[in-house]
Amino acid sequence: MKKLLLSIATLVLFACSTSELGDSAIDSEKGISSPEEISELSIYNLPSTWTSQDNDQIVLKELNGKVLVMVMIYTSCKAACPRLVADMRRIKDQIPPELLSDIQMILVSIDPETDTPERLKSFAIENHMNEEPWLFLRGSMESVRDFANVLAVKYKKISPLDFSHSNIISVFNEKGELAHQQEGLGVDNKETIAKIIELATTLQ
Amino acid sequence: MIKCIFRLAIVLLSGLFVQTGYGQSGNAVDIIGGTYIPLYGRDSSQVTVSDFAMDVYPVTHGEFLEFVIKYKKWQRSEVIELFADGNYLLDWKGDTILGDKISENAPVTNISWFSAKEYCSCQGKRLPTIDEWEYVAMASETKLDARQESTFNQYILDWYERPKQKNQEVGSTFKNYWGLYDIHGLVWEWTYDFNSVLISGESRKDVDNDSDLFCGSAAVGASDLMNYAAFMRYAIRGSVKANYAMRNLGFRCVKD
Numbered sequence: 001m002k003k004l005l006l007s008i009a010t011l012v013l014f015a016c017s018t019s020e021l022g023d024s025a026i027d028s029e030k031g032i033s034s035p036e037e038i039s040e041l042s043i044y045n046l047p048s049t050w051t052s053q054d055n056d057q058i059v060l061k062e063l064n065g066k067v068l069v070m071v072m073i074y075t076s077c078k079a080a081c082p083r084l085v086a087d088m089r090r091i092k093d094q095i096p097p098e099l100l101s102d103i104q105m106i107l108v109s110i111d112p113e114t115d116t117p118e119r120l121k122s123f124a125i126e127n128h129m130n131e132e133p134w135l136f137l138r139g140s141m142e143s144v145r146d147f148a149n150v151l152a153v154k155y156k157k158i159s160p161l162d163f164s165h166s167n168i169i170s171v172f173n174e175k176g177e178l179a180h181q182q183e184g185l186g187v188d189n190k191e192t193i194a195k196i197i198e199l200a201t202t203l204q
Numbered sequence: 205m206i207k208c209i210f211r212l213a214i215v216l217l218s219g220l221f222v223q224t225g226y227g228q229s230g231n232a233v234d235i236i237g238g239t240y241i242p243l244y245g246r247d248s249s250q251v252t253v254s255d256f257a258m259d260v261y262p263v264t265h266g267e268f269l270e271f272v273i274k275y276k277k278w279q280r281s282e283v284i285e286l287f288a289d290g291n292y293l294l295d296w297k298g299d300t301i302l303g304d305k306i307s308e309n310a311p312v313t314n315i316s317w318f319s320a321k322e323y324c325s326c327q328g329k330r331l332p333t334i335d336e337w338e339y340v341a342m343a344s345e346t347k348l349d350a351r352q353e354s355t356f357n358q359y360i361l362d363w364y365e366r367p368k369q370k371n372q373e374v375g376s377t378f379k380n381y382w383g384l385y386d387i388h389g390l391v392w393e394w395t396y397d398f399n400s401v402l403i404s405g406e407s408r409k410d411v412d413n414d415s416d417l418f419c420g421s422a423a424v425g426a427s428d429l430m431n432y433a434a435f436m437r438y439a440i441r442g443s444v445k446a447n448y449a450m451r452n453l454g455f456r457c458v459k460d
Contacts (some may be wrong), residue, residue: 040284149317149399149446150286156400164402 037064042176043150048143050108053120053136060176066104067199068172069192072144072153074111075123076161083185084167085127091169092133094193099200100133102174108137110144110155110163151178173199232257232459233383235340240349242338242434253339258332259456261374261385262393263323266308268293268315271323273300278319285447287318292449309373311391311454317446320394324457331396332458334441338434341388343381351434360388360433388433391454392440401442 038044044061052058071088073081085107092105107129109115115123120136123129129136139147148155155165171180171192180195237254272279272293279299283292294314295303302308315323317331324330332340344350351357377389387393444450 041286043286045284045286145397145399146318146446152399152445154399154402154442156397156402166402 037175039175039177041178043147043172043178044176046143046146046150048139048146050137050139050143051117052138053117053124053130055117058135058137063104063106064176065174065203066102067174067196067203068104068106068170068176069196070106070108070151070170070172071168072108072110072148072151072155072165074109074163074165075115075119076111077163080165080167080185084169085129087169087182087186087189089127089129091189091193091196094189095196095200099197099204102200102203103133103196104135105129105133106135106137108139108144108147110148110153110165111157112138112141112144114161151181171195171199174203231260233260235336235382235458238339238348240339240342242335251335251339253336254460256332256336256458256460258336258340258382258384258458259329260383262311262391262454262456263320264309264374265302265306265312268312268323269300269302269308271326275322275326278322283319287447288316288449289447290449291451292316292319294449294451305371307371307373309375310371311374311386313391313451313454314449315394315453315455316449317394317398317444319449320455321396323455327457329457329459331394331455333397334395334400336458337393337395338437340380340382340384341434341437343384343387345378345380348381357433363389364433364436391452392437392450394453394455395441398441398444399446401438 038061044064046060048060050058050060069088069091071084073084075081088105088107092100095103109120115138117138120138121130124134124136151168151170153166153168155163157163167183167185169182169192170178171182173179179199180192182189182192234257235253235255237252237256239250239252241249242251276282280293280296281299291314295306297303321331342349342351344353344356347353372390374390375385377386379385380387440453444453
């Protein structure tokens with residue numbers, strides 16, 4: 001009987017600890033967070049912890065209050081990602097500098113195994129993105145899958161070093177709600193930029 | 205952690221001394237891994253699946269009810285929209301009451317990917333990958349790979365044309381080579397990496413046929429277009445989002 005109890009205990013603890021959609025942010029009954037601040041559609045409901053290019057631990061909710069511009073990439077990618085990164089840089093260059101303090105430009109790796117914080121750091125330096133408002137995030141395999149699913153980004157590992165993935169740049173308002181998505185490469189950034197400026201202006 | 209211990213206490217106190225988890229947690233069969241060519245692969249490349257154990261039946265309404273009673277945040281009125289859309293458990297009467305017409309032994313549908321994943325995780329299990337699911341889905345009653353058999357394919361396609369099979373109870377279709385019921389014939393099933401399907405020429409505009417536009421170009425393409433049934437499954441996976449709760453989409457869990 002004792003053994004059985006132990007196995008039940010293990011099972012339950014295991015189930016809790018492996019769950020990426022844990023209880024912290026979305027458990028209203030415990031009052032760990034204030035649900036009235038976060039809407040149901042906010043990405044701040046995702047409780048996963050991420051690591052930045054500077055090895056800082058970040059929970060998405062810490063970005064609360066800023067307009068987020070996000071893209072999912074991997075650093076060993078030779079084809080689409082450099083163009084996505086270029087798109088991100090073009091977007092940033094067209095935002096009035098005074099608004100940048102309310103904006104975070106985020107690149108999330110879909111290849112956490114290869115993209116260590118060190119690697120993200122050198123990628124940031126190479127691409128002149130090692131400063132505000134740029135932020136690189138590395139999660140676990142599971143939190144990346146969750147996050148991609150929230151963004152409706154599709155990706156598949158097709159060889160040890162390569163992924164195929166959809167090319168989507170997403171804009172979130174200061175509450176973490178999806179406000180705009182731009183799909184495709186080298187598309188007209190006008191709408192995306194207008195949306196970012198509109199959202200950031202309300203925060204001034 | 206405190207939460208976990210709290211849960212543990214509830215589990216122990218609620219008298220579940222002789223049962224670990226829900227009804228069918230022990231009801232899985234071993235699948236011997238193998239290598240096969242799925243519908244969509246890299247230039248008809250082979251896929252290797254490791255050994256795993258799979259639930260014999262899809263998860264039922266009754267089992268899902270136990271789950272939401274235990275994990276309140278997955279009840280209809282509690283679940284947040286990021287994780288499940290407005291169709292979540294649509295046919296239920298209330299948070300913990302099944303609808304009149306629902307058999308508790310029928311496969312649960314109108315559940316999202318997030319909720320299915322959490323259900324499995326809370327049992328120490330996980331959702332199958334597409335490669336795992338398609339591997340066992342090749343099997344007829346007697347053969348591991350029956351994809352070349354016209355009767356087998358016809359059976360699946362006939363089902364796709366028949367509405368309302370989801371109201372039947374689990375176990376009402378055939379038992380396949382592995383001992384799994386209802387892989388075909390009742391409901392479609394969520395897979396862990398359903399969002400890895402990028403179909404060339406699909407309507408979403410970010411998916412472009414030009415191979416230069418993708419990292420790892422030429423990643424996808426139909427390697428066996430004859431397999432129309434599988435094509436339909438991939439098309440569905442390519443078009444759903446993780447918070448969709450669809451009428452004919454259920455799930456089952458696997459374990460390594």
